[in-house]
Amino acid sequence: MSSAFDLSALEARAAAAIEIARHVGREAARFRAEKGSGLKVENKGLQDFVTVADRNAERAICDGLLGLFPQDTFVGEETGGGAGSTGTWVVDPIDGTTNYIRGLPHWGVSIAFCAEGRLEIGVVYDAAKDSVVSAIRGRGAFREGTPIRAAATSDPANAICILGHSRKTSFDEHLSVSRRLHERGMDYRRMGAAAIDLLRVAEGAADLYYERHLNAWDMLAGALIAFEAGAKVAMPALSALLFEGGPVVAYSPGLAREFEFIMEIEDLAPVTD
Template sequence: MSSPSPALATRLEAARAVVHDAAQMAMAMRPPPGGPQASQKSAQDWLTETDGAVEAFIANRMKALFPDDGFQGEEGGVARTGSLRWVVDPIDGTSNYARGRCRWCISLGLLDGDEPVAGVIDAPALGEVYTALRGYGAFLNGKRIQASPVKDPASSMIEMGWSNRVPKPVFMEKMDAIMAMGTMPRSGGCGALALADVASGRLDGYIEIVINLWDVAAALPLLAEAGARVSPFLQEGGLTGPATIMAANPHIAQALSKAVSIPLA
């Protein structure tokens, strides 16, 4: 295997350090356990002071390090354009974060045009950092990861994300199809970590009917490097707006795709 592009390898290491510092900031600002300490953008869609602070911190640091790179954030939109573009979700799993729970993360992905090439997902309350560089592997705390070997849907675990933008009948139809396969359904409230769980083999699949680029940009290289199968999220509108994503281990991907009527790439 040839060495990775020095430019991309340098960016990944820089991103890991920046996200680490941002994660420590988020930990220091994390609310104690209890009722949500946040404002609501819409039903079950939360925003905390930390979201804005972390995004601004990462945006400023990445601009100083790589001024020619583009930047897009969940809260601030597209701040800069460039052939290389950073995409950040400052707190993915805000509903968990706002209640002092542990299942949340900071997600920073790098796109080269429309190709995801690198990603960092830092879940500081869990003590876990995922990294990936396209063509050179996916890692959890420095150890290589791969998708689950589970082949029997009746032995599998599938997570499905919930969104208030999805009509209840559509959500229930997909959930019924999952359960009809004999799988164990889950919902954890953090899309980036769920996709990382598919990459690491902790989950056999993840589905979300409406999800945004900032939620998945860092996870897409992880999934590719870990051998997971993924629906064509970017090709079906994910670069410019919300779209559907399905990721699964390669052994059950086809059966899951057929059951929930979501095509694979």
């Protein structure tokens, strides 16, 4: 399917998103270092937090992107918004807010761009490495200009998996998946920031990321990056994700048979385009 956005238009948007993500991410890190344990936190729900840093970051991202591309629309975790007939930015200003609050470096800034029902750009600032990872559909995935690739792991006994869990889904099912991985000899983690977890699959540090329910802003940028890095990725159609959220799975291609059971649980088809 062709897009109304030619490559030059996408490259301009990706370049802008990369610089904005880097600036906003570093400002958020600086703010956290200055505030320390005095960071003001609001509770949106059970283990669901927001800080002034989240809101400031989202405002800066929105102002920066729409200032450059005023015809685009914007969907953010904190301020909402809706997809329009032109291109739409989908943003999580600080993915992994709980980690950010507690001083764990596993958090990031996630910026995705969608147009005509396709995910076209993914950009994530990785706080732990103070660097930006990005992808344009069909052009590969890069960390600061250097290509990244999913792992070539084929033996499950050598695999490392990352599992997420939402309180909107069954914890017993989460435990069942963990047990299945354990029985196949795989090791697993729960890290708490979907965008960064997907980067770890994209760069070959992990062989699986799976979570049963995420919002679109949590997963879209990282999912495209993982796909462009050669990982197998599956998620619902973009139109459904934007309104309802849903599951995502990304994994090293050499372990595809090991993760067929997840595809069956979710009744998902791999992303191929």
